[in-house]
Amino acid sequence: MRALIVFCHPKTDSFSGAVLETVKARLDAAQAEYRVRDLYRSNFSPVLTGHELDIYLDEAANTEPVAQDVADLQWADTLIFVYPTWWYGLPAMLKGWLDRVLVPGVAFIMPKDGEDIRPGLTNIKRLGVFTTCGASWWLTTLIGAPGKRTLTRGVRAICAKGCRTFYAAHHLMDSSSPESRAKHLDRVGQTMDRLTA
Amino acid sequence: MTRALVLAAHPVPDSFNAALHAKTVATLEGRGWDVDDCDLYAEGFDPVMTEVERRGYHDYPENTESVKTHVERLKAADALILVFPVWNFGFPAILKGYLDRVFLPGVSFVIKNDKVAPNLTKVRRLAAVTTYGGTRLRAIGAGDPPRKCVTRAIWHVCRPRSMKYLALYGMNAASDAKRARFLTHVGAQLETF
Numbered sequence: 001m002r003a004l005i006v007f008c009h010p011k012t013d014s015f016s017g018a019v020l021e022t023v024k025a026r027l028d029a030a031q032a033e034y035r036v037r038d039l040y041r042s043n044f045s046p047v048l049t050g051h052e053l054d055i056y057l058d059e060a061a062n063t064e065p066v067a068q069d070v071a072d073l074q075w076a077d078t079l080i081f082v083y084p085t086w087w088y089g090l091p092a093m094l095k096g097w098l099d100r101v102l103v104p105g106v107a108f109i110m111p112k113d114g115e116d117i118r119p120g121l122t123n124i125k126r127l128g129v130f131t132t133c134g135a136s137w138w139l140t141t142l143i144g145a146p147g148k149r150t151l152t153r154g155v156r157a158i159c160a161k162g163c164r165t166f167y168a169a170h171h172l173m174d175s176s177s178p179e180s181r182a183k184h185l186d187r188v189g190q191t192m193d194r195l196t197a
Numbered sequence: 198m199t200r201a202l203v204l205a206a207h208p209v210p211d212s213f214n215a216a217l218h219a220k221t222v223a224t225l226e227g228r229g230w231d232v233d234d235c236d237l238y239a240e241g242f243d244p245v246m247t248e249v250e251r252r253g254y255h256d257y258p259e260n261t262e263s264v265k266t267h268v269e270r271l272k273a274a275d276a277l278i279l280v281f282p283v284w285n286f287g288f289p290a291i292l293k294g295y296l297d298r299v300f301l302p303g304v305s306f307v308i309k310n311d312k313v314a315p316n317l318t319k320v321r322r323l324a325a326v327t328t329y330g331g332t333r334l335r336a337i338g339a340g341d342p343p344r345k346c347v348t349r350a351i352w353h354v355c356r357p358r359s360m361k362y363l364a365l366y367g368m369n370a371a372s373d374a375k376r377a378r379f380l381t382h383v384g385a386q387l388e389t390f
Contacts (some may be wrong), residue, residue, distance in 0.1 A: 010251045011248050030360060047244065048208065049208055050209045050286070092245060092290040092291070093290070096293075098284075101287055116332070117369070142349070144341075144345035145340070145348045146287065146345045147342070153340050154339040174308070175311055
């Protein structure tokens with residue numbers, strides 16, 4: 001197994017960091033290879049520029065500004081996201097990674113006349129999503145969980161047919177306790193065990 | 198006089214989205230509204246919430262320090278209109294980051310007993326003007342995250358009297374005539390909302 005972990009949190013000592021460590025430990029235990037893309041520590045710029053949009057459809061040029069990310073994506077058979085949910089969605093930093101890296105020719109194949117867009121990430125067979133939410137499960141569900149759906153439905157739609165999805169979230173993060181956090185890390189570990197099985 | 202804040206999020210000045218943006222501003226000004234036209238790309242808005250901002254996130258009013266002007270502009274608005282393209286099933290990062298950094302506790306919402314209570318109720322009218330590359334069916338299949346973010350998440354903190362979600366689907370294959378019709382539709386809808 002070759003996993004690309006996209007990690008997004010501004011704090012180094014965050015609970016998301018602890019989730020990342022759990023994910024890595026389980027990958028080590030399963031003797032999986034992995035690469036970590038730490039968006040904040042590498043000062044990733046999430047803003048898709050006018051120039052990038054100009055070359056968006058030019059498949060010979062559009063990967064050039066994000067070449068390493070594209071190489072990592074194409075190397076992996078497993079894609080894992082670890083991030084906090086802000087405003088029911090992905091942090092801008094992570095949303096921008098999708099905007100800039102999931103370009104035509106890599107993430108999806110643009111339609112010819114009369115066709116629909118086709119998936120491009122057919123090398124990705126497992127998708128893991130690990131997040132924390134300030135809101136309760138009820139409120140998140142009522143809003144429709146836009147962040148979760150962006151990944152488990154939107155991104156999954158461009159992965160391999162039958163790509164398996166694994167998801168774990170800690171809700172009401174702002175009133176979490178050491179016990180609730182420990183319990184969640186257990187859950188992350190169990191979810192990872194299913195993912196690596 | 199109604200004061201409208203228009204948030205636009207497209208980098209290319211001659212794009213169809215820029216035309217929608219111009220139409221939106223012209224229509225609202227035509228109604229005699231006072232329009233605060235905030236083009237996030239042109240203003241160089243930084244969407245990345247920093248470590249310091251994250252640590253102080255819940256401490257109002259100190260949490261507004263780094264985005265003071267944007268908070269003042271948002272608080273002054275009686276109408277909020279978002280103009281954006283849908284990229285990868287969501288807002289462009291620059292607009293998502295506006296929510297992350299400006300829609301703060303104490304500004305757009307307050308947390309009472311673990312519950313989110315609305316705090317932007319000055320906004321009586323909420324609208325989105327947007328374009329999707331894919332079809333409506335594809336958006337529904339993905340759960341339509343940007344629509345839910347506007348009509349549920351942002352709606353929840355504003356509780357507006359009137360809301361419009363104006364979307365053109367299938368942009369990748371849309372003819373000039375279809376685009377022109379949508380542009381006219383947007384004008385007509387914003388004229389009456």
